[in-house]
Amino acid sequence: MSKRDMKKILVAGAVGQIGSELTMALREKFGNDNVLATGRKTKPSETLLNSGPFEFIDITKKETVEKVVKDYDIDTIYNMAAILSAVGEKNPQLCWNVNINGLYNIFDIALEHKMTRVFVPSSIAVFGHETPKENTPQETVLKPTTMYGVSKVAGELLGDYYFKIFNLDVRGLRYPGIISSETLPGGGATDYAVEIFYEAIKNKKYTCFVKEDTTLPMMYMPDCIKASIDLMDADISRLKHHCDFNLTAMSFSAGELADEIKKHIPEFECKYKPDFRQDIADSWPSSIDDSAAQKEWGWKPEYDLSAMAKDMIKVLRKRYEE
Numbered sequence: 001m002s003k004r005d006m007k008k009i010l011v012a013g014a015v016g017q018i019g020s021e022l023t024m025a026l027r028e029k030f031g032n033d034n035v036l037a038t039g040r041k042t043k044p045s046e047t048l049l050n051s052g053p054f055e056f057i058d059i060t061k062k063e064t065v066e067k068v069v070k071d072y073d074i075d076t077i078y079n080m081a082a083i084l085s086a087v088g089e090k091n092p093q094l095c096w097n098v099n100i101n102g103l104y105n106i107f108d109i110a111l112e113h114k115m116t117r118v119f120v121p122s123s124i125a126v127f128g129h130e131t132p133k134e135n136t137p138q139e140t141v142l143k144p145t146t147m148y149g150v151s152k153v154a155g156e157l158l159g160d161y162y163f164k165i166f167n168l169d170v171r172g173l174r175y176p177g178i179i180s181s182e183t184l185p186g187g188g189a190t191d192y193a194v195e196i197f198y199e200a201i202k203n204k205k206y207t208c209f210v211k212e213d214t215t216l217p218m219m220y221m222p223d224c225i226k227a228s229i230d231l232m233d234a235d236i237s238r239l240k241h242h243c244d245f246n247l248t249a250m251s252f253s254a255g256e257l258a259d260e261i262k263k264h265i266p267e268f269e270c271k272y273k274p275d276f277r278q279d280i281a282d283s284w285p286s287s288i289d290d291s292a293a294q295k296e297w298g299w300k301p302e303y304d305l306s307a308m309a310k311d312m313i314k315v316l317r318k319r320y321e322e
Contacts, residue, residue: 007116008034010074012059012106013081015039017183018121018175018224020048022078025225027052036072040081059102065109078119078228079106085125085148086277087187092147099151100158107162107170119232120172122156122244124217124284125149125189136285138246138292145283159243171231172243176217176288178224179308181315189280193218193257196270197309200261201316205269212255212272215286219249220303220311227299234297241292248288249301250308260309 014037088095177190293299
């Protein structure tokens, strides 16, 4: 999609882990004033606030979204607002309200205002125990065990419905665990893969909330941002799927991640004390087949475990040790 095609972008959930970095990437590509960052109540960073427009909205309250859509002449929405897996299990009603009722509002507004495109991320949380664990196929059993997963399956189906019935161009990816050097995670079952780096740098030790052999698909944030924008840029005539693209970059166990960190920080020690999030992680795949994304819009990751760990430690060392 060219700059001419995309007038104004709204990022809902712009203060979150992915949304904050996605907003900055979109501002760099389309111009600061053309990307409206929004959040519900969390104070945005100075970087986010000073680089472009920001408004508080609540996607569960349709009128708050409609107001900024009209005020800023919004033509494209990235709906990154969501309650994640671990938080969702503690408050399933809130998870459903934000992830489904809020999403329904986004779709309705996009339709009413004849928007160009809507991005709605999904997650590996759509999978469950009946799903093949290894090389999980694009088309497979979706029987999640969390409210977050249930909401994401419903979101995929709702997005496809709006595409087929109303011709609304909705697109989405099933994110794996996302690792970021910029923003702390927001309550997911893969948060350990981010926390471990911060603790390794600051304290040289970490207690992991999943078992050492827990293996999950992961992705470094630069690849996540690239994939999200590349899918929205893709020629719609090439897309056979729309809201449910499998996506991955690497798979590793918690122990393998700790070993990789030890290559850079030899004194680092990791202990394992599984909690309720272990059950969530056990319901998810260990590796993903994302050949549909590769074929339909040219997806290709740039970071593997070694490159990601090296960059994470370099960035965090600079931040905390200087």
